[in-house]
Amino acid sequence: MAVLLVTNDDGVHAAGLVALAEALEPLGEVWIIAPEREQSACGHALTMHLPLRPRRLGERRFSLNGTPSDCVNLGVLGFLPERPALIASGINHGSNLGDDVTYSGTVSAAMEGTLLGVPSLAFSLMDGHDQFTAAARVARLVAMRALVEGLPPKTLLNVNVPAGEPRGLRFTRLGHRVYSDKIVEHVDPRGRTHYWLGTGEPTWEALDGTDMGAVHDGFVAVTPLHLDLTNHRALAVMTDWAPALDGQLRRREAAVPAAPAVRKRTRRR
Ligand code: MN
Numbered sequence: 322m323a324v325l326l327v328t329n330d331d332g333v334h335a336a337g338l339v340a341l342a343e344a345l346e347p348l349g350e351v352w353i354i355a356p357e358r359e360q361s362a363c364g365h366a367l368t369m370h371l372p373l374r375p376r377r378l379g380e381r382r383f384s385l386n387g388t389p390s391d392c393v394n395l396g397v398l399g400f401l402p403e404r405p406a407l408i409a410s411g412i413n414h415g416s417n418l419g420d421d422v423t424y425s426g427t428v429s430a431a432m433e434g435t436l437l438g439v440p441s442l443a444f445s446l447m448d449g450h451d452q453f454t455a456a457a458r459v460a461r462l463v464a465m466r467a468l469v470e471g472l473p474p475k476t477l478l479n480v481n482v483p484a485g486e487p488r489g490l491r492f493t494r495l496g497h498r499v500y501s502d503k504i505v506e507h508v509d510p511r512g513r514t515h516y517w518l519g520t521g522e523p524t525w526e527a528l529d530g531t532d533m534g535a536v537h538d539g540f541v542a543v544t545p546l547h548l549d550l551t552n553h554r555a556l557a558v559m560t561d562w563a564p565a566l567d568g569q570l571r572r573r574e575a576a577v578p579a580a581p582a583v584r585k586r587t588r589r590r
Contacts, residue, residue, distance in 0.1 A: 323349035323406035323468070326396040326434075329413065330426025332359045333384040337412035340453035341444060344461040345409060348468060350381070352401055354392040356426075357384035361415075362519075365390055365429035375400065389430035397437045407468055408434035411444030412456045416481050418445075418532045419496035419525065422546065431477040435548055440472045447484045447536060456482040459490070459541050475548045483536045490541040496531030499524045 325345050329338040333355035342351050354375065368387045373395060375383040385392050389410060396405060410430035417425040427443050434441030442464060446456045459482050467478065501524065505517040528534030532542035 324401055324403050325349040325351050325464075326393070326401065326405040326408045326439075327351055327353050328355045328389050328392040328396070328408070328410050328430050330356065330360045330363060330389045330410075330430065331414050332356055333378065333382075335359075335414060336451060337414050337444075337446065337453055337456075340457040341409055341412045341460055344457035345464055348461065348465055349406065352396065352405070353382040354385055354396050354400070355383075356389060356392060357386055360388050360426045361413075362424045363388050363426040363429075364424050365432060366426075367391060367394070389426040390433040393430050393433040393437065393441075397434065397439055405434075405439055407464060408439050408441040409444065409460060409464055410434075410442065411446075411480075412453055412460065412482075413443075413445035414451070415448040416445050416536060417443065417479065418481055418536065418542070420498045421523075422479060422495065428477075428479055428546070431479070432546075432548060435472075435475060435477045440467050441477045442467060443477065443479045444482065445480070446482045450484045452485075455486055459487065463543065473545070476545050477548075479532070479544045479546050481532055481536050481542045481544075483539050483541065485539070487541045488539040490543060491535040493532040493535050493542045493544050494530055495544055495546075496528065496533035497526045499526060 325348060327338065327342045327345065329335055331337060338355055342353055345351050366388045368391050373385055373387050373391055375385050377383055385395060393408060408431060410427045413427040417428050422428045427445055431441035431443040444456060444460050446453060459480065463478065463480055502521050505520050506514060508514055525533045528537060532544045535542035
């Protein structure tokens with residue numbers, strides 16, 4: 322029976338993780354390695370300066386004092402009895418859509434699995450909902466398909482499930498957020514200024530064909546994400562910068578060019 326690794330960023334006790342592990346049970350031997358504490362918005366972080374200590378919580382179920390990417394590394398690089406055939410991350414409590422995916426520990430776990438050559442899937446359920454039945458069914462269907470077909474090279478699937486019973490499933494591209502966030506400034510009782518990030522409702526550009534649009538319409542959004550971050554179109558266009566920059570770099574005797582004018586900041590720091 323194939324070994325399947327399940328992890329998340331909400332922590333080993335999260336209801337979404339339990340639902341995902343149960344959903345995949347018919348497809349293989351499910352192992353859980355998940356962070357002992359919530360790690361939401363930790364992104365792709367790895368723990369390099371602390372020892373990682375797995376704790377056995379039950380049959381094939383471990384917590385780790387680390388990030389989702391740590392859990393994936395441990396699982397793929399030798400802690401499990403064999404290399405997993407599939408990695409499933411989630412089901413996250415809250416959506417992971419569009420430009421927000423790089424913040425997501427849930428999606429980053431799937432990125433890590435992909436980098437290590439294991440087909441990987443990330444699952445998230447719309448914010449503020451804790452009924453994982455439909456999302457678990459989606460996870461089983463998508464995982465089954467991925468196990469049979471495999472995934473394209475360097476590609477993971479980012480799956481977002483709407484609240485309630487989905488109207489269907491769409492393949493989508495990442496949507497783009499309109500960043501209108503502000504920092505919120507407060508003063509604490511000792512007179513020190515501090516700041517809060519991540520406040521305010523996100524708004525989105527045109528929704529057609531995007532993950533946000535599909536979820537907004539009540540559909541499951543499946544977005545294939547590619548880990549080659551090179552902008553190949555820009556690479557083709559920008560090669561004409563090379564001769565000039567290359568020449569300047571080689572002319573060591575050339576005067577250091579004047580620094581470009583920097584707009585003066587008026588904000589108080
Ligand atoms: Mn989370």
